Amino acid sequence: MIIWFTEHNWPWNPERYRFPAEQMLLTLFPGERPEYPDELPESLGERGVMIALSRGPKKASISVMVKMDGRCRNGVVRFPSDKLDEPQEQVYHTVSHALKQAFYQAGTALLGYELPWGSLTGVRPVKLPTRAMLAGKTAKQAQRELEKVYRVSPPRAALAVECAKSALDVKKSLAGNEMALYIGVPFCPTRCAYCSFISADVKRSLSLVEPYVDALYREIELAGRLLRERELHISCAYMGGGTPTTLSAEQLHKVLSAVENFLPMERCSEFTVEAGRPDTITADKLKTLREHGIHRISINPQTMEDDVLQAMGRAHTAAEIVEAMALSKGHFGGMVNMDLIAGLPTDTLEGFERTLERVIGMDPANITVHTLALKKGSRLTEESGEPCAPETVEAMLALAWPYLREAGYRPYYLYRQKYMSGSFENVGWARTGTVCAYNIVMMEELQSVLSLGAGGITKLVDPDNGQIIRLNNPKYAKEYLESWEKISAAKQTAADFQTALARRTQGAACGS
Numbered sequence: 338m339i340i341w342f343t344e345h346n347w348p349w350n351p352e353r354y355r356f357p358a359e360q361m362l363l364t365l366f367p368g369e370r371p372e373y374p375d376e377l378p379e380s381l382g383e384r385g386v387m388i389a390l391s392r393g394p395k396k397a398s399i400s401v402m403v404k405m406d407g408r409c410r411n412g413v414v415r416f417p418s419d420k421l422d423e424p425q426e427q428v429y430h431t432v433s434h435a436l437k438q439a440f441y442q443a444g445t446a447l448l449g450y451e452l453p454w455g456s457l458t459g460v461r462p463v464k465l466p467t468r469a470m471l472a473g474k475t476a477k478q479a480q481r482e483l484e485k486v487y488r489v490s491p492p493r494a495a496l497a498v499e500c501a502k503s504a505l506d507v508k509k510s511l512a513g514n515e516m517a518l519y520i521g522v523p524f525c526p527t528r529c530a531y532c533s534f535i536s537a538d539v540k541r542s543l544s545l546v547e548p549y550v551d552a553l554y555r556e557i558e559l560a561g562r563l564l565r566e567r568e569l570h571i572s573c574a575y576m577g578g579g580t581p582t583t584l585s586a587e588q589l590h591k592v593l594s595a596v597e598n599f600l601p602m603e604r605c606s607e608f609t610v611e612a613g614r615p616d617t618i619t620a621d622k623l624k625t626l627r628e629h630g631i632h633r634i635s636i637n638p639q640t641m642e643d644d645v646l647q648a649m650g651r652a653h654t655a656a657e658i659v660e661a662m663a664l665s666k667g668h669f670g671g672m673v674n675m676d677l678i679a680g681l682p683t684d685t686l687e688g689f690e691r692t693l694e695r696v697i698g699m700d701p702a703n704i705t706v707h708t709l710a711l712k713k714g715s716r717l718t719e720e721s722g723e724p725c726a727p728e729t730v731e732a733m734l735a736l737a738w739p740y741l742r743e744a745g746y747r748p749y750y751l752y753r754q755k756y757m758s759g760s761f762e763n764v765g766w767a768r769t770g771t772v773c774a775y776n777i778v779m780m781e782e783l784q785s786v787l788s789l790g791a792g793g794i795t796k797l798v799d800p801d802n803g804q805i806i807r808l809n810n811p812k813y814a815k816e817y818l819e820s821w822e823k824i825s826a827a828k829q830t831a832a833d834f835q836t837a838l839a840r841r842t843q844g845a846a847c848g849s
């Protein structure tokens with residue numbers, strides 16, 4: 338679809354505003370792709386978006402006209418003209434915000450319905466109410482802001498505020514000389530149809546596993562030395578991937594021994610390991626995890642419908658999930674998270690309800706309800722597989738919320754993804770006292786995350802200004818094994834950054 342910026346009044350080149358315009362285009366009309374012709378075609382043709390900025394003595398405005406199939410709607414958002422004289426970054430923020438709201442007005446007028454998350458396009462909707470409450474607003478005010486300014490639906494706004502409260506609770510416990518820890522293990526027994534992660538099928542990459550464990554050991558050792566030298570600590574930890582329990586009990590022992598021996602884990606309040614696929618879980622591995630102080634695992638059925646599991650390329654049955662869960666009880670009690678996905682191809686509302694009942698019946702501490710995302714690179718997008726219609730996904734989620742609440746679960750973190758069916762969300766639900774702080778820290782970017790292993794992204798978070806530096810470890814196991822220099826340099830940068838931050842926070846606490 339053509340997006341055309343009228344030529345006048347823009348502070349700097351209007352091309353800077355392509356990004357917010359594209360975000361709204363993809364949110365409102367997911368199948369459309371933006372086009373920027375050199376010349377304005379006559380009356381925009383049948384489909385197009387025209388965006389104009391006008392500036393009067395007191396008020397400036399952004400107007401957006403959306404034209405589709407011969408129908409046309411307008412949206413206008415006004416703001417004080419002197420906002421355009423502020424520093425560049427603030428002007429960018431003001432104009433982008435107005436552009437998105439005006440685009441949303443026009444787009445929804447054309448569609449004839451609102452979106453669950455209104456004009457919000459980012460993956461972290463909880464950040465807004467968290468910030469609002471940190472700035473002194475009440476939960477009610479934060480919710481009203483989401484509903485009125487961003488036109489978020491009341492149930493979603495309430496959900497975001499509930500998660501913001503959990504984020505604020507966790508934030509209180511964080512210190513400047515701490516980092517969260519992520520360890521990546523990019524192997525799985527087989528590849529699921531909806532997977533776009535870096536996971537390699539272990540049957541094809543078996544020869545990489547042992548060298549990978551050795552390389553990971555070396556990276557943990559280096560990170561441990563750097564952190565200890567600087568008196569930095571790990572606050573919470575998560576081992577994901579991939580499926581870490583694809584490793585043997587001996588390999589898990591080796592990696593976790595390195596964590597214990599080298600990393601400053603004394604203050605680590607929780608350590609979760611993904612044991613996502615029941616076909617990788619054995620009594621030996623669970624025992625090893627427990628012996629190394631892992632206090633939560635994640636077993637991820639996604640669905641308890643055997644035909645859906647099979648269609649998704651999961652080489653296990655629902656009965657194996659029940660067995661794995663029973664086995665894990667002996668080691669972890671109920672401290673298990675279980676992931677579900679709403680909207681999987683071939684699933685139905687009735688099937689999803691059966692899944693919910695069976696998963697709740699297994700009594701895990703946490704249940705995370707995902708909405709299917711059709712990610713680039715997954716077999717689902719490349720080959721076939723019609724996901725459930727957005728209306729069915731909506732019905733599945735509408736069913737899940739009261740089911741989970743009634744069983745004693747409360748939402749504690751949420752995020753959205755690109756290409757989600759129906760533009761919904763993924764929500765983590767937890768029983769009282771069992772929230773996974775790592776999920777909150779990572780998703781709300783409350784603290785730096787030190788990532789080790791292939792595909793890990795170290796995020797260095799400056800809580801004072803919200804700025805984030807990202808340092809990517811190589812994505813694939815093979816590449817990871819060949820990139821020691823890059824990996825070790827990133828660890829040094831991370832340690833230096835956190836040391837400076839720790840000093841600054843300590844200085845502020847002392848009033849120096």
Ligand code: SF4
Binds near residue numbers: 527529534579
């Ligand atoms: S278990 Fe997770 S990481 Fe592994 S193939 Fe399936 S979706 Fe991908």
